[in-house]
Amino acid sequence: MLSSEDKILDATRRCCERWGIERVTVDDIASEAGVSRATLYRLFPGGKDILFEALRVRELDEFFTRMLTEIAGAESFEDLLVRTIVTATLELRADEHLAIMLATEPGETLGQLTAAGVPRIIRVATTYLTPLVTPYLDDRQSAQLIDVLARATISYFLAPSEHFDLGDPVSARSFIRPLLSVFHPHTTSLNDSL
Amino acid sequence: MLSSEDKILDATRRCCERWGIERVTVDDIASEAGVSRATLYRLFPGGKDILFEALRVRELDEFFTRMLTEIAGAESFEDLLVRTIVTATLELRADEHLAIMLATEPGETLGQLTAAGVPRIIRVATTYLTPLVTPYLDDRQSAQLIDVLARATISYFLAPSEHFDLGDPVSARSFIRPLLSVFHPHTTSLNDSL
DNA sequence: TGACACTGAGACGGTTTATGTCTTAGTGTC
DNA sequence: GACACTAAGACATAAACCGTCTCAGTGTCA
Numbered sequence: 001m002l003s004s005e006d007k008i009l010d011a012t013r014r015c016c017e018r019w020g021i022e023r024v025t026v027d028d029i030a031s032e033a034g035v036s037r038a039t040l041y042r043l044f045p046g047g048k049d050i051l052f053e054a055l056r057v058r059e060l061d062e063f064f065t066r067m068l069t070e071i072a073g074a075e076s077f078e079d080l081l082v083r084t085i086v087t088a089t090l091e092l093r094a095d096e097h098l099a100i101m102l103a104t105e106p107g108e109t110l111g112q113l114t115a116a117g118v119p120r121i122i123r124v125a126t127t128y129l130t131p132l133v134t135p136y137l138d139d140r141q142s143a144q145l146i147d148v149l150a151r152a153t154i155s156y157f158l159a160p161s162e163h164f165d166l167g168d169p170v171s172a173r174s175f176i177r178p179l180l181s182v183f184h185p186h187t188t189s190l191n192d193s194l
Numbered sequence: 195m196l197s198s199e200d201k202i203l204d205a206t207r208r209c210c211e212r213w214g215i216e217r218v219t220v221d222d223i224a225s226e227a228g229v230s231r232a233t234l235y236r237l238f239p240g241g242k243d244i245l246f247e248a249l250r251v252r253e254l255d256e257f258f259t260r261m262l263t264e265i266a267g268a269e270s271f272e273d274l275l276v277r278t279i280v281t282a283t284l285e286l287r288a289d290e291h292l293a294i295m296l297a298t299e300p301g302e303t304l305g306q307l308t309a310a311g312v313p314r315i316i317r318v319a320t321t322y323l324t325p326l327v328t329p330y331l332d333d334r335q336s337a338q339l340i341d342v343l344a345r346a347t348i349s350y351f352l353a354p355s356e357h358f359d360l361g362d363p364v365s366a367r368s369f370i371r372p373l374l375s376v377f378h379p380h381t382t383s384l385n386d387s388l
Numbered sequence: 389t390g391a392c393a394c395t396g397a398g399a400c401g402g403t404t405t406a407t408g409t410c411t412t413a414g415t416g417t418c
Numbered sequence: 419g420a421c422a423c424t425a426a427g428a429c430a431t432a433a434a435c436c437g438t439c440t441c442a443g444t445g446t447c448a
Contacts, residue, residue, distance in 0.1 A: 004423095004424090018214075018298070019213075019214065019217060020212070020213065020217075023213055023214075023217045025405085025406060025407090026406075026407070026408090027405095027406075027407095035424085035425085036424065036425045036426065036427090037407090037408090037425095037426090037427095038409090038410085038424075038425070038426080038427090039423085039424060039425075041407095041408065041409080042423090042424090045408095046408095047407070047408075048407095104212065198394095198395090219434080219435060219436090220435075220436070220437090221434090221435075221436095229395085229396085230395065230396040230397065230398090231396090231397090231398090231436090231437090232395075232396070232397080232398090232438090232439085233394085233395060233396075235436095235437065235438080236394090236395090239437095240437095241436070241437075242436095
């Protein structure tokens with residue numbers, strides 16, 4: 001049995017696919033979730049804005065949780081980075097909800113991926129991925145690397161390049177390798193190289 | 195250069211694909227059309243309802259206009275009927291706007307195809323097709339035949355059958371042929387056979 | 389030039405819809 | 419029986435939408 005929170009967030013997702021972020025109402029979401037409006041406001045005080053925030057947080061958490069299981073067995077630093085961006089790219093491409101939102105509400109959705117939402121993405125990515133990277137880099141370098149890779153992954157997802165296909169392990173490796181000379185594991189910091 | 199009416203109807207179409215019939219506002223349509231609200235109300239007094247009515251009328255007209263060019267060269271009564279339902283079926287299947295509306299607003303759209311909108315469909319179909327049928331049938335028979343074929347075409351479009359594929363000329367012919375024994379060109383009337 | 393038709397912008401009052409809070413009564417649990 | 423949780427819905431407030439209207443700007447034709 002799903003918790004009321006999850007039912008409501010699921011309903012939020014379906015409703016904003018259907019009506020769009022602007023047009024959806026709290027009533028829509030409540031009745032789609034099979035929950036009274038009072039309950040919704042009790043669980044998510046603040047209404048629509050809070051609801052969408054919570055939804056984005058949940059989806060980011062799910063995104064990186066799924067990712068962690070995929071990239072678990074990496075055996076080298078390079079392998080870890082390649083798996084990370086390949087998995088992230090494939091997951092982004094397979095995300096139907098994201099595709100629908102990009103098609104129907106490009107403005108808001110792109111904003112979440114490239115502007116307003118970027119800090120949250122970076123924060124969550126750092127939280128999830130830092131433990132995997134710290135065997136190879138110090139905290140500062142880890143954070144910098146994750147920042148760069150997250151932005152690159154998003155960019156290549158949104159606007160495919162003729163030079164790299166980050167969904168393909170071979171191509172992704174050719175993208176990662178030059179970066180390794182910048183992020184020397186346990187030797188130099190990024191700043192030394194800039 | 196499109197007339198303001200056409201710009202507005204095009205905008206209506208795009209808007210109700212995007213926001214849905216219920217959620218769309220006159221402001222949406224006006225700004226999508228690049229026209230002021232005042233102009234819209236001047237050209238379509240009555241607002242949304244009148245607008246959708248006008249849109250449906252226009253689309254029906256376009257539908258049958260396109261159809262007439264396809265079924266022009268029919269050489270026999272049977273051939274005419276087969277071409278008619280095949281062309282109509284294929285056109286329905288190729289109609290992206292219709293597909294979107296069926297997916298996003300099935301209730302209203304189905305109503306327009308099967309209930310509330312049927313009289314208009316029959317009326318327009320009769321207007322366009324009667325001239326082609328009158329060489330073979332009298333007016334009353336023509337109207338009855340068109341009525342039956344229109345309903346059948348819609349039904350088989352909405353719910354494909356395992357027995358007939360009205361988009362396929364061969365199958366459509368096997369569907370039409372039994373009807374010919376009911377609608378004897380210039381011999382018996384439908385009522386005689388019932 | 390002046391009459392005319394048409395338009396965009398936007399003000400207006402009235403109506404509908406959505407919001408957020410609150411109360412009440414019902415249900416299941418410990 | 420106390421407790422937590424919920425649906426339903428009343429309520430006032432706020433926002434959005436509607437339909438009409440005025441006004442000023444633009445282009446056209448005589």
